[in-house]
Amino acid sequence: AFSIQRVPLWGGASYGMTLGEVLATIPSAQRCSEDIKPPFPDGGLQALAILENVEISGEKFNTWFMFSEGKLSQVTLSWVPKIVDMNTPSPYADLNGLYSKYTWLLGIKYGNPVRTIQQTFGPPIPAWYAQWVSGLTNIDLNIDKTRLDITYGAEYAETLRRL
Numbered sequence: 001a002f003s004i005q006r007v008p009l010w011g012g013a014s015y016g017m018t019l020g021e022v023l024a025t026i027p028s029a030q031r032c033s034e035d036i037k038p039p040f041p042d043g044g045l046q047a048l049a050i051l052e053n054v055e056i057s058g059e060k061f062n063t064w065f066m067f068s069e070g071k072l073s074q075v076t077l078s079w080v081p082k083i084v085d086m087n088t089p090s091p092y093a094d095l096n097g098l099y100s101k102y103t104w105l106l107g108i109k110y111g112n113p114v115r116t117i118q119q120t121f122g123p124p125i126p127a128w129y130a131q132w133v134s135g136l137t138n139i140d141l142n143i144d145k146t147r148l149d150i151t152y153g154a155e156y157a158e159t160l161r162r163l
Contacts, residue, residue, distance in 0.1 A: 010063070010152040012025045013065065013072060013075055015137075015154040016071045018071065019067065019072075022048075022065050028051055029051040030049065030050060040078055043066075044068070045068050048065060059079055062077070062078050062079075063076070073153065077149065095145060102150065103141060106150070107132075109134075113131055115129075116130045129141065137153070138153050
């Protein structure tokens with residue numbers, strides 16, 4: 001039987017860890033200062049630790065360790081894309097390429113996504129989304145014209161554990 005307290009998230013971090021446990025497990029991670037805020041909606045969570053410049057497939061990500069009530073709830077790898085040339089015939093082609101690249105990479109690791117959404121027209125803006133479930137961990141890939149995020153969480157862990 002799985003315990004929701006030890007659902008693996010990313011890089012050795014598990015759901016429910018304290019900040020001290022995260023910093024001990026991920027030695028390069030640092031406490032976030034008050035003025036450091038994640039560049040994505042935090043969903044009511046608090047960014048307490050960050051690991052900067054994690055390279056994945058030639059791109060650099062900041063890894064945010066997000067807490068709720070003092071316990072690790074999710075880990076989000078966040079990358080702000082380079083400026084898209086709005087004068088190209090398809091200004092979002094680069095973002096579509098990133099979606100394809102990271103969907104493919106995550107698919108190699110976790111299999112086929114359980115859900116995908118591609119909104120290639122506006123409003124509000126083009127966006128791509130894919131989700132995987134591995135054990136009790138959910139992995140979400142979000143891309144829009146302002147960001148690319150890969151989030152590891154335990155959103156469904158309790159429900160899956162009860163099945």
